[in-house]
Amino acid sequence: MKIVCIGGGPAGLYFGLLMKKKDPRHEITVIERNRAYDTFGWGVVFSDQTLGNLTAADEDTARTILQSFNHWDDIEVNYKGKTIRSGGHGFCGIGRKRLLNILQERCEQLGVRLVFENDVADDQAIAAAYDADLVIASDGLNSRIRNRYAETFRPEVETRNCRFVWLGTKKMYDAFTFAFEQTEHGWFQAHIYQFDGDTSTFIVETPEDTWKKAGLDRMSQEEGIAFCEKLFARYLDGHPLLSNAKHLRGSAIWINFPRVVCNTWVQWNEVNGRRVPVVLMGDAAHTAHFSIGSGTKLALEDAIELANCFRQHGKDGEATLEQVLERYQQLRSVEVLKIQNAARNSMEWFENVDRYSRLDAEQFAYSMLTRSQRISHENLRLRDPDYVRRYEDWIARRAFEQAGIDYAAPADGKSIPPMLTPYRLRGAVLKNRIVVSPMAQYSAVDGTVGDYHLVHLGSRAMGGAGMVFAEMTCVSADARITPGCPGLYAPEHTAAWKRIVDFVHQSTDARIALQLGHAGPKGSTRLGWDGIDLPLDEGNWPLVAASEQQYIEGVSQRARAATRDDMERITADFVRATQAAAEAGFDWLELHCAHGYLLSSFISPLTNRRTDDFGGTLENRCRFPLEVFAAIRAVWPEDRPISVRISAHDWVEGGITPADAVQIARLFKEAGADMIDCSSGQVSKQEQPVFGRMFQTPFSDRIRNEVGIPTIAVGAIYEADHANSIIAAGRADLCAIARPHLANPAWTLNEAAKIGYTGIEWPKPYRPAKIQLERNLERERQMAAASSGLTPQQIAARLMEGA
Numbered sequence: 001m002k003i004v005c006i007g008g009g010p011a012g013l014y015f016g017l018l019m020k021k022k023d024p025r026h027e028i029t030v031i032e033r034n035r036a037y038d039t040f041g042w043g044v045v046f047s048d049q050t051l052g053n054l055t056a057a058d059e060d061t062a063r064t065i066l067q068s069f070n071h072w073d074d075i076e077v078n079y080k081g082k083t084i085r086s087g088g089h090g091f092c093g094i095g096r097k098r099l100l101n102i103l104q105e106r107c108e109q110l111g112v113r114l115v116f117e118n119d120v121a122d123d124q125a126i127a128a129a130y131d132a133d134l135v136i137a138s139d140g141l142n143s144r145i146r147n148r149y150a151e152t153f154r155p156e157v158e159t160r161n162c163r164f165v166w167l168g169t170k171k172m173y174d175a176f177t178f179a180f181e182q183t184e185h186g187w188f189q190a191h192i193y194q195f196d197g198d199t200s201t202f203i204v205e206t207p208e209d210t211w212k213k214a215g216l217d218r219m220s221q222e223e224g225i226a227f228c229e230k231l232f233a234r235y236l237d238g239h240p241l242l243s244n245a246k247h248l249r250g251s252a253i254w255i256n257f258p259r260v261v262c263n264t265w266v267q268w269n270e271v272n273g274r275r276v277p278v279v280l281m282g283d284a285a286h287t288a289h290f291s292i293g294s295g296t297k298l299a300l301e302d303a304i305e306l307a308n309c310f311r312q313h314g315k316d317g318e319a320t321l322e323q324v325l326e327r328y329q330q331l332r333s334v335e336v337l338k339i340q341n342a343a344r345n346s347m348e349w350f351e352n353v354d355r356y357s358r359l360d361a362e363q364f365a366y367s368m369l370t371r372s373q374r375i376s377h378e379n380l381r382l383r384d385p386d387y388v389r390r391y392e393d394w395i396a397r398r399a400f401e402q403a404g405i406d407y408a409a410p411a412d413g414k415s416i417p418p419m420l421t422p423y424r425l426r427g428a429v430l431k432n433r434i435v436v437s438p439m440a441q442y443s444a445v446d447g448t449v450g451d452y453h454l455v456h457l458g459s460r461a462m463g464g465a466g467m468v469f470a471e472m473t474c475v476s477a478d479a480r481i482t483p484g485c486p487g488l489y490a491p492e493h494t495a496a497w498k499r500i501v502d503f504v505h506q507s508t509d510a511r512i513a514l515q516l517g518h519a520g521p522k523g524s525t526r527l528g529w530d531g532i533d534l535p536l537d538e539g540n541w542p543l544v545a546a547s548e549q550q551y552i553e554g555v556s557q558r559a560r561a562a563t564r565d566d567m568e569r570i571t572a573d574f575v576r577a578t579q580a581a582a583e584a585g586f587d588w589l590e591l592h593c594a595h596g597y598l599l600s601s602f603i604s605p606l607t608n609r610r611t612d613d614f615g616g617t618l619e620n621r622c623r624f625p626l627e628v629f630a631a632i633r634a635v636w637p638e639d640r641p642i643s644v645r646i647s648a649h650d651w652v653e654g655g656i657t658p659a660d661a662v663q664i665a666r667l668f669k670e671a672g673a674d675m676i677d678c679s680s681g682q683v684s685k686q687e688q689p690v691f692g693r694m695f696q697t698p699f700s701d702r703i704r705n706e707v708g709i710p711t712i713a714v715g716a717i718y719e720a721d722h723a724n725s726i727i728a729a730g731r732a733d734l735c736a737i738a739r740p741h742l743a744n745p746a747w748t749l750n751e752a753a754k755i756g757y758t759g760i761e762w763p764k765p766y767r768p769a770k771i772q773l774e775r776n777l778e779r780e781r782q783m784a785a786a787s788s789g790l791t792p793q794q795i796a797a798r799l800m801e802g803a
Helices: 010-022 048-057 059-068 096-110 123-129 144-148 208-213 221-231 295-316 321-351 361-369 377-383 385-403 451-461 491-507 564-584 598-603 623-635 658-671 697-707 720-729 739-743 747-754 764-788 792-801
Strands: 002-006 027-031 043-047 070-072 075-079 082-086 091-095 113-115 134-137 155-169 176-182 187-194 200-207 255-262 266-271 274-280 423-425 428-430 434-436 467-474 511-517 588-593 642-647 675-679 711-713 734-737
Touching (some): 002 123, 010 096, 010 134, 010 295, 043 096, 043 187, 059 091, 070 187, 091 096, 091 187, 123 144, 144 274, 155 321, 255 321, 266 321, 377 720, 451 467, 491 564, 511 564, 564 588, 598 623, 598 642, 642 658, 720 734, 739 747, 747 764
Parallel strands (some): 002 027, 027 113, 134 274, 434 467, 511 588, 588 642, 675 711, 711 734
Antiparallel strands (some): 043 091, 070 091, 155 255, 176 187, 187 200, 266 274, 423 428
16 A cells, blocks of 8 residues: 555654554655654653553564653642652653654654655645555644545534643652642642653643633743742752743743544545545544543554554455445544543543642542542552552541541451441431432332332342432322322321331331422323333323423423412422421431422423523522422421432533533522432433443532532442542542442442452341352452452452453
8 A cells, every 4th residue: 555644743653654564565654744853842651551552563662662761650649738649550751752753763664754844735635646545644633634624524623721831840750740739810730740861741730710810821931931930849849940832922832722523534535536535543533631641642542553454454355445444433433532531531620620629638639540530449449559548548537527426447457448438417327328319110009108119118228328218209199200109298108108217217227318309291101111201191180390391292291381379389298298208207308309300390491481580590490499498498307408409411402501500509508408419311302411430420529519518429320439439539428329229239238248348237137148248259359369360459459440
């Protein structure tokens, strides 16, 4: 093949040398706009895993790179006068210029033609001049080729919220160092790492508004650098900060990170009477925020993947060029998306440092280490078990103090996992942070719960959770979702619930909560297994909502707009049900204001189109739900908590956003709510949620740390590792587990055993099972360790990672 790579950065050079190595007959040209061996930038960072990928692809190049690397294992976080260190992270730094020079030398050694000082403006002309079969567009972040074929590539370029400047210093650092400094204008942070024998990268970053308030937009380059030297003087030990962008004037050295995502990576052109593809690679196709150091990694791995796809093409001999490139995009787009999602999490964490400024230094550092959600609690334990043990001890001591319980270290010397530490809210003390989510069972008769609910909730209360939530319980017969939904609007309902509550209190050490709600426009539907959200064939009851609506257009029963009389009647129903819940002995109450049910229909602009005092602004739309909350808080016992479940994201354009959810949480906090249960969606059938593990936890994180109110995290939390990471990082105070608890009533007990924690209490009759389970799991770890050479602790950590 005749291949032209436009852009002599890591992607173009590495692809060129890999293809030439695989088949020396290829004619490969890399065209670069800069002069030979002339490049810009400070250092780049690779993980040990990335180095392994490079070694597998071309050992000669990898060996030369390794000889030029500065390697370290520690990450150091400096915050509020404290320094927190953890090890085992395995990073390497190398100068960008040195890296490119190595790749250039290897290209020349293999016979790749390098053309310098040629700023390509017309890719088709270049393809014609070189009679190319394939053009690689590796022309960087501001790719001309990507922009030229924007209709094909459909790039999404999002300019992010922080300004950053890429500087250097001759001060040496023995860890990847993060430094956070608060000024009168806001927070600044530095990302610092050594990349060769005498130089370190020193990136300074701050939100745009802080940057402007500090006057950096009006400073010369020299003044801006002097500002940073003074701000971070304690980390520089008298060394100056250096710039290699002398050609830029004033504040132009400060830039905003552009997040680039392309929907497709291949464009086909007619050149010399042939169809010639142009393929995006590296920053031209995608970017990943520098806080996880993955831009160069992605570029090199793009090159590896495309070269591998061509190798497979050569093996089977049947795949067309179109199929090779389709396979490349298919494989790489998935991997790139994973990295970009992690990078987005990391980027947003650094954009919102002020959000986490309430955290103590210990928790702040842990939150930073796990910000991308790629590094979890057990992954940290694998990297640095001593750090995790110390941190778990710190979390446990603080949790016991908050709960008003004397702390006693476990007799076996192990620390208590964060998810199993106690928690107090008002007078309710939970033995741990795991709660069983309210899950509709559709098994009540005329609103009355029975033996099924006793077994369902009782077994899960015996299964180790700190608290079990009863499913949404309706405040009137016409407030039910289905005929099988439970209620609390008749004396027999109260008595039936009291039987279950008494069992939980007498036979377990769990607490039990009731979620009160009104189905509104989503009522009068079939049992879940008979067609969820579909209307009843007969026996329907009238529906009300904030505004007239059909949940499923053309299918659902139409709800009418609630009148003021309706609202007063419904408020009275909530009050009566709350009093009955107190009489039944529930420890905790939750008001359901989510998922498109009645109170949620008032909050979301998608379903509230009223023009009175209960419509329009967010404050007005929350008015009725807040009235209901105030009414139930007035009759609910003072020493018992009330949480509020909200949909923190409607996942529909024009609906509730996470920023709106922060304001909603503030309003409920001001009204006296004790906790926000952070769910999302189910308000509109037009929703397009982005699923993934712990996908709703960011809503809980934001509300907890911006509003300063305790939260419950929900949604695809299905391992102890997830729950421990969430609680330890301060992303939530409780974790609600739903489907895993349906599959296994003893999920909490089982997960404790999986991570090797034996200190959790089991019901006395079940203790023989506890001993056997722990022995079996320990035997499995020992056998796995013997065959792999890892310790049992490392095996446990990898199992929790799903490795």
